[in-house]
Amino acid sequence: MTKRHREHLGQEPAPLLPGWLPPEIDQTKPHPARMYDYMLGGKNHFAVDREAAEVVLAAAPTARAMVRENRAFLGRAVRYLAEAGITQFLDIGTGLPGAGNTGEVARAVNPQTRVAYVDYDPIVAVHSRALLAGDESRTAVVLADVRDPAGILEHPDIRALLDFDRPIAVLMVALLHFVAFDEDVAGIAAAFRDALAPGSALVISHGTDGGQPEVSAAARKGWDKATSQIVVRDRAEITALFGDFDLVPPGVVQLPQWRPDGPVREDWETIWLDGGVAVKR
Template identity: 60%
Template structure:
């Protein structure tokens, strides 16, 4: 592998090396999302599935973009507020603007653990992040629906000190967890485990102004993706129980502390909500 292929700034994966776990034959949600973001870690099969979904919901590309931008603004805000530890659950493929990249612009020694349950994502992450300092970065394959496997994980504890503030990121994650799987109890388990001053960062899909659109788009890559549970603003706010919401509270994703005047297009991207809460 060349140095270029392992940079944490999202340098191209795969031109000369690829982990054996990566299956090029089936579209994969995290690689579809990477394609929507304009990333390089995707294959023809992913691009084709993404184009079908885009035909049904052209806003998907904008939603991916505003979601990733929210992640960046939230991480930057928390790092500037003094948080140096990040537990990023449901990482996806850590392309440009990943949590470590943003956090280390503020704290060069920020500690980041990336967690995803998907072996394909883990393989991409290992390839993209293998140049990172192992004392500051780790990749853990685990399922958020089993919070204890993350909170009791030795690798997580080798990097993160839970006696100090940790930002837990569940960005575009909890809509993959159903009410039957008790998504709210899962978020509460993480909040309970955190020291005061810690943060919870959530973005989550909602119906938006054209109900049914998200569901239709999902059917476009049905064989690749998992269930998608749309929740309204109030249901999303409940994930923050035990924290104090930072201003402006739970809002449409592009509306969380935007760094520019929102365009009309961004204002119309109301197919999801986001917020950041601080444990006091």
């Protein structure tokens, strides 16, 4: 067994060496999934991603804490919904698979949980498929863009895995800030809400400017040359994405304050991401 196989079996994505690169992996532009992986301490990034992430970190040194708090929020939200009985998840903007991914957290509660992973970055699909091979009865990996909701909602692999007549949790965690102001984020969120059965849930986290627009603008320059740029929205705009779904207490808050497992970090105000979970009546 090669080191690479061992790493995959251990759920640890292996670094992609040049010889392994499928042609669709573009090393000339920073990719948000790979920048995020670098900031999380992962192994799947190229020089162009690291340089872009360092622009973010130089302007906003707490950006690393932000991505970690975001992953932790995802874990708490998935566990909350799995414990509430949700057994189907549609995780859009999955990112590179790593410890604490949606399937791992949900299946610790119910091993039968079905998870469809969707991302527009081919590197995510390559890694996810390698990790999840042989698990097709519970898992789908789809290369698609959230800005085309019908392409996701009608995708045959997703329809084959998930039953839209039963509750599904749709995750858009640290995703919608990659949807530009002129790309109808409200319509995108509504299309997913409308497709779901009662008892379904929506999980969203989204970047804000933290009340420091100049620092935020300097940090966001890190995504200027990336495949998608990043925008921030305020709490009212983020809350509106949940539409008429019922927000689970405490509502839309800064992520460390969403149903913390333990003491909330003292510097929680430096985590410039708001999020919440809401359920369809």
